[in-house]
Amino acid sequence: MTRLLRPLALAATAMLLLGGCAALGPKHPVGNAAVPQPARSVDLERYLGRWYELARYEQGFQKDCEGVSADYARRDDGRISVLNACRKPDGKLKQAKGRAKVVEAATNAKLKVSFFGPFYGDYWVLDHAEDYSWSIVGEPSGRYLWLLSREANPTAAQRDALIARAGALGYDTSMLRITQQP
Secondary structure, three states: HHHHHHHHHHHHHHHHHHHHHHOOOOOOOOOOOOOOOOOOOOOHHHOOOOEEEEEOOOOOHHHHOEEEEEEEEOOOOEEEEEEEEEOOOOOOOOEEEEEEEEEEOOOEEEEEEEEEEEEEEEEEEEEEEOOOEEEEEEOOOOEEHHHHHHHOOOOOOHHHHHHHHHHHOOHHHHHHEEEOOO
16 A cells, blocks of 8 residues: 555655745746737847836845946947946945846847856846837846836836836736835
């Protein structure tokens, strides 16, 4: 009888493990739908420069960060340098230097970004204004979302329109944390 129970016990254990892994899925899923694909191509030369974070899904690596900005510039090797900065509550400036590479040349909207070693994460420009005044950035798991603007303090109407656009893409905008800019 032990021989008959052993396969059942293994099957039950496997189901529990798989169920546990499923529970560890995306922390911030995009509803029940798939993560949206980028809405349009990106002209990298126009995307480069300074962006200010208007709102984000809160993450541990950005805890207690305000005045968040990101600077993108072309590197000699064709990749993109990334400099993220924020102010901590004690007033100290925290910076993270990284690099990005395009992984879908047809649109330039899907990139991989690394801030340490050979480890890269997805960085998808899901949508942007025609004039590159705003951008919505996410990635396939739906765990990360950033709303970016060229202005540190756009009008409330501009901010609300950007939040509405993120909602139209399927994101749960109630989970957004508004970033305070100086």
